[in-house]
Amino acid sequence: MSLWNDLGFSDNPYSPRPIQGDEQGVRLLIGREKELKRLTTYLKSSDTHPTVEGPNGVGKTSLVAVSSFLLKKDFLEENSQQALLPIPEPFQLTPDETTTSFKRKVLLRVAQAFIDNHDTLKSRGFNAPDSERVGQWLNSPIFNSKGGGFTSPIGGLTATHGTTANTSAGFSEDGFVTTVLTWLRECFPTNSTGGFICTIDNLELLETSKSARALLEGIRDEVLGVKGLRWVLCGARGITRSVASSPRLQGVLADPLLVNPIAEEHIERLISERLGVFAVSSDATVTVNSEGFSHLYRVGGSNLRNAMKYSEDFSFWVVENDALDRIKENPYELIEAWMVELAELYEADTTGVGGRAWEVFTKLALIGGNTSPSQYEEFGFESNQAMRPHLRSLEDAI
Ligand SMILES: Nc1ncnc2c1ncn2[C@@H]1O[C@H](COP(=O)(O)OP(=O)(O)OP(=O)(O)O)[C@@H](O)[C@H]1O
Numbered sequence: 001m002s003l004w005n006d007l008g009f010s011d012n013p014y015s016p017r018p019i020q021g022d023e024q025g026v027r028l029l030i031g032r033e034k035e036l037k038r039l040t041t042y043l044k045s046s047d048t049h050p051t052v053e054g055p056n057g058v059g060k061t062s063l064v065a066v067s068s069f070l071l072k073k074d075f076l077e078e079n080s081q082q083a084l085l086p087i088p089e090p091f092q093l094t095p096d097e098t099t100t101s102f103k104r105k106v107l108l109r110v111a112q113a114f115i116d117n118h119d120t121l122k123s124r125g126f127n128a129p130d131s132e133r134v135g136q137w138l139n140s141p142i143f144n145s146k147g148g149g150f151t152s153p154i155g156g157l158t159a160t161h162g163t164t165a166n167t168s169a170g171f172s173e174d175g176f177v178t179t180v181l182t183w184l185r186e187c188f189p190t191n192s193t194g195g196f197i198c199t200i201d202n203l204e205l206l207e208t209s210k211s212a213r214a215l216l217e218g219i220r221d222e223v224l225g226v227k228g229l230r231w232v233l234c235g236a237r238g239i240t241r242s243v244a245s246s247p248r249l250q251g252v253l254a255d256p257l258l259v260n261p262i263a264e265e266h267i268e269r270l271i272s273e274r275l276g277v278f279a280v281s282s283d284a285t286v287t288v289n290s291e292g293f294s295h296l297y298r299v300g301g302s303n304l305r306n307a308m309k310y311s312e313d314f315s316f317w318v319v320e321n322d323a324l325d326r327i328k329e330n331p332y333e334l335i336e337a338w339m340v341e342l343a344e345l346y347e348a349d350t351t352g353v354g355g356r357a358w359e360v361f362t363k364l365a366l367i368g369g370n371t372s373p374s375q376y377e378e379f380g381f382e383s384n385q386a387m388r389p390h391l392r393s394l395e396d397a398i
């Protein structure tokens with residue numbers, strides 16, 4: 001029994017994980033009607049790949065997962081003839097990735113997606129490859145030696161074991177690439193017939209816009225240009241916007257869809273929907289109600305992921321401190337008490353921050369957490385250079 005079961009929930013209602021692309025995800029995703037519409041319309045109608053930009057923890061991954069699921073659902077329920085089928089789990093690009101290694105990774109997942117969607121595609125008249133042929137490739141020696149690691153439904157072989165793997169001639173790396181590209185072309189001859197939706201998430205992992213641009217320009221033709229694949233690129237801190245404006249990527253990537261923090265007016269519905277989805281009985285014990293969550297959301301700088309994490313941590317604290325009864329009386333007050341305790345712990349752990357630096361910190365917090373070097377006078381300094389060491393000691397303490 002988990003703590004959540006004890007409280008009367010089937011699972012953690014404050015999970016900081018992204019919302020999944022499924023029916024439950026559709027219920028959990030609140031306040032994104034406009035963004036959902038834009039992203040799905042784009043995926044259905046544009047020849048450029050959509051990009052999504054927004055601050056950390058705002059809900060980008062969740063938005064893309066639910067949009068992709070809705071498109072798949074439309075096809076499965078025959079509301080649409082366009083087969084837009086998400087490849088589960090986003091891809092990530094790291095600085096040591098090469099075009100060849102990334103393309104290989106993508107095409108392996110495409111091959112798996114052909115197996116997963118085989119029956120649906122065939123039944124709707126699509127020219128999808130036979131799963132037996134796909135299985136032969138996934139069980140071929142090139143994947144055994146490189147450890148492709150895919151489970152094939154054909155006799156349950158896996159590409160990493162494969163004592164019974166296909167050892168006949170003709171299975172080569174180049175052959176695999178050509179074969180999968182042909183499958184894609186034959187199955188999805190035009191954008192309006194559909195394609196697999198692939199996401200590259202967390203572009204900010206590439207750290208600088210320059211390296212992100214270089215890598216994406218490198219994969220432009222061989223990965224982003226592959227017929228039958230619809231890409232969604234997601235990132236934080238302006239990286240997507242800067243990449244999408246590269247001259248070599250214009251006409252390939254669309255202007256970013258900006259995902260802003262969920263407005264406070266939606267927070268109550270957001271939390272009550274979560275509690276409703278996960279509660280198994282009407283008398284489940286709510287550790288963070290909508291009022292408490294709104295407070296944590298504000299404190300966490302409108303970062304939903306942070307607010308979820310704080311709510312989760314607070315729930316553990318309540319149970320550890322046998323405070324469930326007190327929470328029913330005044331939930332808000334208890335959140336305040338927990339935050340004070342947490343702040344004291346952080347303060348005790350902080351070394352190397354002098355009195356003047358703490359004054360800077362307090363002022364910074366009062367003005368909303370941001371400043372620029374030219375604002376030194378507001379902080380009582382004579383120059384930017386005089387303020388700098390105090391900011392640095394705060395940065396070092398993070
Ligand atoms: N529209 C929404 N309604 C309800 N909950 C949401 C919504 N969007 C996101 N969440 C929740 O907020 C948290 C953060 O979401 P998500 O991981 O999608 O954000 P992100 O922008 O991709 O974050 P990161 O910058 O870390 O990649 C998760 O707990 C998710 O379940």
Ligand SMILES: [Mg+2]
Nearest residue numbers: 018060061201
């Ligand atoms: Mg994300």
